[in-house]
Amino acid sequence: MVPVFLAQWMKEKRSPYMVLIFISISIAAALLFGSNMDIKLKIDTFRGEGVTVEEAERWIDRLNESGAFIFSLRAEEESLADVRQGRSDMAVRLLKDDYRIIAVMESTNVELVQQHMQAVYHEEFRIMAAASHAEDELEFREAMKTYMEQPPLKLQSSTSSGSELRSYDMRLQLLFGFSLFLAMLTVGFRVNAMTAEKISGIWNRVILSPLTKTEMYLGHLTYSTLIGIVQITMVFLLAKYLFGFSLGHSFGMLAMIVVLYTMTIVAMSMLFTGILRTPEQFGAIFTSIVPIMPLISGAYMPPGTITNDVLLFIGQFLPLQHALDALIGVSIYEQGWTDIYLPLAKLLLMAVIFFGVGINLVERRRL
Amino acid sequence: MLETVELSKSFKGKTVVDGVSLYLDQGESVGLLGPNGAGKSTTISMISSLLAPTHGDVLLRGKSVIKHPQDIRRVLGVVPQEIALYEELSAYENLQFFGRIYKLKKTALESKIQEVLEIVGLRERQKELIKTFSGGMKRRINIAAALLHNPQIVIMDEPTVGIDPQSRNHILDTVRYLNLEKGTTVLYTSHYMEEVEQLCKRMYIMDHGKVIASGTKEELGRILSSEDTILLQLDAYDDAFIEEIRSLDPVRQVERTDQGLKLIIAKQSRVLSSIVQSAERHSVQLINMHVHTPSLEDVFLHLTGRTLRD
Numbered sequence: 082m083v084p085v086f087l088a089q090w091m092k093e094k095r096s097p098y099m100v101l102i103f104i105s106i107s108i109a110a111a112l113l114f115g116s117n118m119d120i121k122l123k124i125d126t127f128r129g130e131g132v133t134v135e136e137a138e139r140w141i142d143r144l145n146e147s148g149a150f151i152f153s154l155r156a157e158e159e160s161l162a163d164v165r166q167g168r169s170d171m172a173v174r175l176l177k178d179d180y181r182i183i184a185v186m187e188s189t190n191v192e193l194v195q196q197h198m199q200a201v202y203h204e205e206f207r208i209m210a211a212a213s214h215a216e217d218e219l220e221f222r223e224a225m226k227t228y229m230e231q232p233p234l235k236l237q238s239s240t241s242s243g244s245e246l247r248s249y250d251m252r253l254q255l256l257f258g259f260s261l262f263l264a265m266l267t268v269g270f271r272v273n274a275m276t277a278e279k280i281s282g283i284w285n286r287v288i289l290s291p292l293t294k295t296e297m298y299l300g301h302l303t304y305s306t307l308i309g310i311v312q313i314t315m316v317f318l319l320a321k322y323l324f325g326f327s328l329g330h331s332f333g334m335l336a337m338i339v340v341l342y343t344m345t346i347v348a349m350s351m352l353f354t355g356i357l358r359t360p361e362q363f364g365a366i367f368t369s370i371v372p373i374m375p376l377i378s379g380a381y382m383p384p385g386t387i388t389n390d391v392l393l394f395i396g397q398f399l400p401l402q403h404a405l406d407a408l409i410g411v412s413i414y415e416q417g418w419t420d421i422y423l424p425l426a427k428l429l430l431m432a433v434i435f436f437g438v439g440i441n442l443v444e445r446r447r448l
Numbered sequence: 449m450l451e452t453v454e455l456s457k458s459f460k461g462k463t464v465v466d467g468v469s470l471y472l473d474q475g476e477s478v479g480l481l482g483p484n485g486a487g488k489s490t491t492i493s494m495i496s497s498l499l500a501p502t503h504g505d506v507l508l509r510g511k512s513v514i515k516h517p518q519d520i521r522r523v524l525g526v527v528p529q530e531i532a533l534y535e536e537l538s539a540y541e542n543l544q545f546f547g548r549i550y551k552l553k554k555t556a557l558e559s560k561i562q563e564v565l566e567i568v569g570l571r572e573r574q575k576e577l578i579k580t581f582s583g584g585m586k587r588r589i590n591i592a593a594a595l596l597h598n599p600q601i602v603i604m605d606e607p608t609v610g611i612d613p614q615s616r617n618h619i620l621d622t623v624r625y626l627n628l629e630k631g632t633t634v635l636y637t638s639h640y641m642e643e644v645e646q647l648c649k650r651m652y653i654m655d656h657g658k659v660i661a662s663g664t665k666e667e668l669g670r671i672l673s674s675e676d677t678i679l680l681q682l683d684a685y686d687d688a689f690i691e692e693i694r695s696l697d698p699v700r701q702v703e704r705t706d707q708g709l710k711l712i713i714a715k716q717s718r719v720l721s722s723i724v725q726s727a728e729r730h731s732v733q734l735i736n737m738h739v740h741t742p743s744l745e746d747v748f749l750h751l752t753g754r755t756l757r758d
């Protein structure tokens with residue numbers, strides 16, 4: 082296994098340009114396209130029965146005072162139509178002293194909006210309740226407001242670990258999206274080096290040596306995995322320490338996601354290698370399919386942009402989708418293991434299936 | 449030492465190797481000759497345990513290679529037809545890799561690398577990348593890579609295809625060195641008749657997956673026929689002269705040609721002095737006389753109706 086690994090590494094040392102360029106592109110793209118894109122997510126609201134425009138606007142002002150969202154008032158039909166046709170994640174019906182979130186499916190954002198609204202309404206009701214006992218309601222409210230700026234007790238929409246989500250860091254999502262995508266190319270080409278070796282006859286030479294086939298595969302696949310991990314890790318480290326990206330609360334969890342993701346894309350590349358016969362076919366088809374994956378997963382767009390059922394369905398089968406979910410969950414929403422175990426489990430499952438099928442196809446083809 | 453028994457291989461019903469039986473004695477240098485597509489490489493793949501035969505067996509000292517592939521892999525060095533090297537790495541790094549997969553230890557590996565580089569005459573170029581090498585130099589490193597583990601048997605699959613004469617001579621010298629100096633058993637595959645004639649005592653000729661002839665060069669020459677051809681270039685001659693030649697005992701056939709006569713005679717008969725005497729008696733000027741002994745090239749032509757390079 083070691084000689085195979087070392088040979089790959091020596092080749093890499095001779096021409097490290099691909100990996101270096103991909104690292105640079107990942108960071109550059111995040112900086113370029115993500116600059117000042119600390120976006121607030123737009124949420125449509127509409128008036129429910131008996132709610133006046135003034136009342137609705139007062140609530141909207143309150144809701145917009147904090148949090149990662151911009152609420153705006155629209156007509157009911159338009160808002161609902163957008164949700165129904167998948168153009169937006171959710172809409173909010175403002176009721177008299179109450180609200181309903183209308184969403185087609187559960188998502189982190191729906192949950193966050195729910196938390197945020199609940200906190201704002203809760204706080205407002207307490208002020209109202211207190212104010213009803215006061216003589217000068219207006220004055221009380223002003224006093225209350227100043228008081229609330231430095232509250233002894235604070236309720237707000239929060240991420241799992243308790244800190245407030247102020248805005249959605251689009252720059253970080255792009256950094257993740259690009260680094261995961263470009264790692265697929267790097268890993269794919271490294272895995273495909275095996276096919277090239279089979280064609281050049283190097284593989285047969287190794288078969289004739291005392292080295293076992295398992296050692297050969299291990300050498301290649303370990304190398305492909307490591308180079309992928311190194312590439313992504315370099316991006317993360319440079320982004321954090323050179324460009325001041327904030328990667329969230331747990332580098333260890335990010336590392337775990339990256340390792341699992343890289344193993345999955347190694348398995349995926351193995352599957353492609355099994356299906357596509359020559360390195361040329363691999364070069365042509367793999368490099369055409371891979372760039373589509375981040376598009377389907379919505380890696381370059383604000384969350385919730387992709388709402389087409391077909392795309393969402395396909396996205397379920399893309400490692401990138403789950404890794405991206407987990408990375409964003411950990412670093413932006415500050416999720417813990419319990420929140421990200423599902424995407425991680427899906428990655429692991431995919432890795433096992435892709436690899437099993439892939440290696441069978443690769444081995445069968447040789448007979 | 450090594451033999452194949454009725455070795456056959458079919459790909460999707462198409463038989464490309466058909467009942468090939470051959471053997472190699474220890475220390476022998478044997479040629480495997482045949483045009484492109486004859487099935488030489490496929491035969492080699494089966495001998496070296498890379499490809500399972502459809503029928504037949506390969507025996508190393510009487511033991512089946514198919515059942516015990518490790519046995520032959522230990523003693524065998526295969527020089528593949530293609531350049532099986534990392535183009536992006538240097539000659540040295542390639543040899544280092546192929547030595548390591550044979551689990552050679554550091555110092556042994558280093559001295560072995562220098563030894564095989566010396567054999568193929570590329571020691572001074574070892575730091576250069578394979579992709580900068582000429583075709584001939586690549587072929588030489590391709591051979592060197594198969595020698596690192598001191599194989600007792602070396603199989604070379606067309607090691608001289610499309611290279612410059614200098615490299616070619618170098619490779620032929622390498623084969624001689626391995627066989628004569630180091631006592632290595634060699635199976636040398638080629639579609640160049642001259643090479644096999646020079647290097648090998650014995651040879652097999654393959655065509656369309658079958659061994660169509662085998663033996664020493666002389667034995668194969670005898671297959672062709674029991675006749676030689678003599679071409680006579682004459683100044684002026686008459687029918688009486690022809691009749692006299694025709695009446696000579698070993699002469700089987702006389703034909704007129706542009707410049708004189710073509711005689712078919714019994715093989716290795718002593719007829720030349722009689723011809724000269726007849727010419728003098730009839731005052732026929734004998735300008736040139738050429739005895740044509742059949743070459744292996746002719747043997748192949750005779751057996752298949754095609755030349756090797758077809």
Ligand SMILES: Nc1ncnc2c1ncn2[C@@H]1O[C@H](COP(=O)(O)OP(=O)(O)O)[C@@H](O)[C@H]1O
Pocket residue numbers: 459464482483484485486487488489490491
């Ligand atoms: N893997 C394969 N599948 C199908 N046909 C093959 C395969 N390998 C070789 N052949 C065919 O077998 C024949 C003999 O090939 P080969 O052994 O390479 O001949 P040679 O080495 O004498 O030129 C050729 O016609 C070739 O097309």
Ligand SMILES: [Mg+2]
Pocket residue numbers: 485488489490529605606
């Ligand atoms: Mg061949």
